[in-house]
Amino acid sequence: MTTSVESYVRTPVVETLKKENIGKTVRLCGWVRTRRDSKGGFSFIEVNDGSTFKSVQVLAENKLSNYDSEILKLGIGSSVEVIGTIVESPGKEQTTEIKAESLKVFGYADPATYPLQKKGTSMEFLRTIAHLRPRTNTFGAVARVRNEICRSIHDFFQSRGFVYVHTPIITGSDCEGAGQMFKVTTLDFDKLPRKEDGSVNFEEDFFGKATNLTVSGQLQGEMYATALTNVYTFGPTFRAENSNTSRHLSEFWMIEPEMSFCDLEGNMQCAEDFLKTIFNNVLTNCSVDMQFFNERIDKTAIETLKHICDSAFVRVSYTEAVDILLKCGEKFEFPVSWGIDLQSEHERYLTEKKFKKPVIVYDYPKDIKAFYMRLNDDGKTVRAMDVLVPKVGEIIGGSQREERLDVLEERMKACHLSPEEYWWYLDLRRYGTVPHAGFGLGLERTVQFVTGMGNIRDVIPFPRAPKTADF
Numbered sequence: 001m002t003t004s005v006e007s008y009v010r011t012p013v014v015e016t017l018k019k020e021n022i023g024k025t026v027r028l029c030g031w032v033r034t035r036r037d038s039k040g041g042f043s044f045i046e047v048n049d050g051s052t053f054k055s056v057q058v059l060a061e062n063k064l065s066n067y068d069s070e071i072l073k074l075g076i077g078s079s080v081e082v083i084g085t086i087v088e089s090p091g092k093e094q095t096t097e098i099k100a101e102s103l104k105v106f107g108y109a110d111p112a113t114y115p116l117q118k119k120g121t122s123m124e125f126l127r128t129i130a131h132l133r134p135r136t137n138t139f140g141a142v143a144r145v146r147n148e149i150c151r152s153i154h155d156f157f158q159s160r161g162f163v164y165v166h167t168p169i170i171t172g173s174d175c176e177g178a179g180q181m182f183k184v185t186t187l188d189f190d191k192l193p194r195k196e197d198g199s200v201n202f203e204e205d206f207f208g209k210a211t212n213l214t215v216s217g218q219l220q221g222e223m224y225a226t227a228l229t230n231v232y233t234f235g236p237t238f239r240a241e242n243s244n245t246s247r248h249l250s251e252f253w254m255i256e257p258e259m260s261f262c263d264l265e266g267n268m269q270c271a272e273d274f275l276k277t278i279f280n281n282v283l284t285n286c287s288v289d290m291q292f293f294n295e296r297i298d299k300t301a302i303e304t305l306k307h308i309c310d311s312a313f314v315r316v317s318y319t320e321a322v323d324i325l326l327k328c329g330e331k332f333e334f335p336v337s338w339g340i341d342l343q344s345e346h347e348r349y350l351t352e353k354k355f356k357k358p359v360i361v362y363d364y365p366k367d368i369k370a371f372y373m374r375l376n377d378d379g380k381t382v383r384a385m386d387v388l389v390p391k392v393g394e395i396i397g398g399s400q401r402e403e404r405l406d407v408l409e410e411r412m413k414a415c416h417l418s419p420e421e422y423w424w425y426l427d428l429r430r431y432g433t434v435p436h437a438g439f440g441l442g443l444e445r446t447v448q449f450v451t452g453m454g455n456i457r458d459v460i461p462f463p464r465a466p467k468t469a470d471f
């Protein structure tokens with residue numbers, strides 16, 4: 001049989017499902033989801049290639065030369081190439097199907113051992129086969145939604161003239177000052193070089209100093225913002241906090257815009273516009289995947305996103321938030337008082353019960369926030385803001401930065417950080433300092449929120465968490 005299709009041309013499944021493509025000859029490649037044989041001497045084979053949630057139905061007749069020898073052996077997971085024509089489907093379930101002119105098998109998947117045979121396998125089990133879980137409906141949908149969120153993030157900033165800056169992954173500084181860092185070293189642990197006082201001599205280490213994986217690109221982002229005005233970073237960040245929760249990862253992706261000549265109000269507005277744009281784009285561009293999440297994972301997923309896009313976020317100061325929590329009559333496991341760091345149960349009360357929408361809490365006590373946040377005139381609070389959303393809690397953390405050299409130096413000393421070590425950060429205040437602000441959005445918490453997936457380990461392809469670094 002001759003065909004006009006060149007061997008390198010492939011038509012993704014998503015295209016074969018479109019009515020306007022009926023009549024076209026295609027070369028389709030993918031993995032079999034199901035095979036049904038009919039007594040009439042033909043088989044229906046569902047093929048999926050991840051280009052969309054749905055699979056396309058392929059009609060293979062017994063006149064194909066390898067029908068008995070190969071096609072009848074196809075099972076879930078086998079990989080195939082189909083050359084055929086898109087035709088209108090007589091079935092109710094689908095508009096189009098492919099009438100195969102030839103079907104080639106690349107590789108079979110033995111049904112006796114292929115781990116994805118059964119439907120309804122648990123998320124926990126799927127984590128143990130992270131190399132195969134992208135072939136499931138859920139993980140295919142998560143991957144496409146995550147991709148759309150990333151596309152949308154770049155689009156939001158690029159269309160507003162922000163410059164994408166790459167900040168280092170290996171660094172000598174601790175942005176959040178929390179000391180939750182993974183060390184980067186080539187020292188031999190069995191023969192550590194020591195100084196006279198017995199401490200490890202990092203001068204002999206690879207970089208000639210102690211280094212770690214970054215917890216945030218913010219400080220370097222600030223360097224570029226104080227030259228290019230509006231910048232953003234988008235990269236992996238690492239935290240060695242021993243938090244075994246459904247919202248924490250040891251390796252996660254963070255998006256950090258940094259804006260010169262911007263204050264906390266501008267920062268909050270940017271964060272709100274940003275999240276709404278992402279949510280809108282997902283609703284528009286991933287409607288089929290979102291339909292799935294809405295049916296199978298979280299019955300309120302679509303409604304929640306639509307509601308958020310249509311209404312303003314609530315803004316309350318930390319002091320007001322504490323007041324609300326103290327007066328609400330709710331019993332919290334962790335008691336509330338002015339000065340505490342809000343716990344997940346408090347955040348959830350505010351977003352899920354009190355306001356039923358995203359809440360931006362601002363002006364936190366300085367003692368629970370990082371050294372770089374701008375001190376308010378009350379001397380007790382800083383220009384910090386956290387965006388909290390239902391179910392996930394904190395999705396964004398940000399602040400207006402301290403641009404006054406003397407105040408910043410005082411804060412650093414109070415936080416036991418050495419101004420000498422951060423001389424470059426202080427130089428930004430010494431030479432042409434400007435008011436500026438920025439925030440960090442956790443990518444995985446965003447994917448989690450949008451999809452309604454219960455555990456953060458299921459929205460990143462290969463999760464890293466305490467005692468977990470497989471694949």
Ligand code: 4AD
Pocket residue numbers: 175176215216217218239241247248249250252254256257394395396397398399438439440441442443444445
């Ligand atoms: O609030 P964080 O620690 O803020 C910063 O790192 C600032 N330097 C950001 C900035 O102002 N440029 O982290 C920001 C966000 C959190 O709101 C959360 O969404 C996410 O990063 N995040 C985590 N996500 C997954 N696992 C973890 N362990 C996370 N820690 C923070």
Ligand code: MG
Pocket residue numbers: 386394396397
């Ligand atoms: Mg935070």
